[in-house]
Amino acid sequence: MYVAEITTENISELQSFLLDWYRKFGRKFPWRMSKLNNYQIIIAETLLQRTKAETVSRFFNSFIKDFPDWKSLMTTDIESLEKYLKPIGLYKQRAKRLQSLANEMVKRKGRLPKERDELESIPFLGQYISNAVELIILKRPSPLLDVNMARLLERYFGARTKADIRYDPYLQRLSLMIVNHPKSKEINWAILDYAGLVCKAHKPLCTECTLSARCKFFSN
Numbered sequence: 001m002y003v004a005e006i007t008t009e010n011i012s013e014l015q016s017f018l019l020d021w022y023r024k025f026g027r028k029f030p031w032r033m034s035k036l037n038n039y040q041i042i043i044a045e046t047l048l049q050r051t052k053a054e055t056v057s058r059f060f061n062s063f064i065k066d067f068p069d070w071k072s073l074m075t076t077d078i079e080s081l082e083k084y085l086k087p088i089g090l091y092k093q094r095a096k097r098l099q100s101l102a103n104e105m106v107k108r109k110g111r112l113p114k115e116r117d118e119l120e121s122i123p124f125l126g127q128y129i130s131n132a133v134e135l136i137i138l139k140r141p142s143p144l145l146d147v148n149m150a151r152l153l154e155r156y157f158g159a160r161t162k163a164d165i166r167y168d169p170y171l172q173r174l175s176l177m178i179v180n181h182p183k184s185k186e187i188n189w190a191i192l193d194y195a196g197l198v199c200k201a202h203k204p205l206c207t208e209c210t211l212s213a214r215c216k217f218f219s220n
């Protein structure tokens with residue numbers, strides 16, 4: 001069996017497959033459908049961390065309605081914010097992070113730096129949200145590399161060496177190569193959706209998966 005190696009040809013084939021699959025089966029979420037402002041984009045991506053997109057989808061519009069900007073988020077008391085976030089879990093940690101980020105963004109008058117180093121130096125933003133800002137706001141190819149994207153890439157191409165995704169040079173490089181495309185946003189969303197619907201954490205649907213012919217995990 002021929003398994004996928006990291007070559008330009010294989011990456012380009014995978015990109016085409018993902019874009020085609022996304023056009024047919026991609027999920028529709030409020031943060032993908034409408035034109036959001038920078039605040040709304042960062043909130044969506046922050047809520048999506050370690051939480052299912054379907055859960056955030058049910059919650060996102062009311063959150064934006066009740067906290068329409070950084071200032072409203074900054075001035076609410078932390079206990080009320082925790083209570084508000086309770087239905088989607090991790091509420092204490094999330095309330096603290098969102099409010100600290102709101103403080104920082106109010107200080108910066110909502111302005112985001114354009115340079116990657118400066119972006120990542122904003123307290124409470126972190127690597128994942130910085131990637132999302134680059135991809136969605138600054139419109140530069142950047143990977144939304146989370147556990148779901150990592151799972152699909154590792155199963156298909158082979159495992160990482162470092163425990164923490166953020167510091168694994170192989171996954172960082174590989175994910176960037178795959179999303180380095182004029183339709184970077186759609187490729188990112190396709191990977192996340194494919195990982196959520198087909199290459200699932202438990203019981204992946206390998207026998208129905210078009211990628212199985214070259215997938216390392218499946219070949220083993």
Ligand code: SF4
Nearest residue numbers: 199206209212215218
């Ligand atoms: S064959 Fe299985 S493990 Fe490989 S990409 Fe498809 S669903 Fe994932």
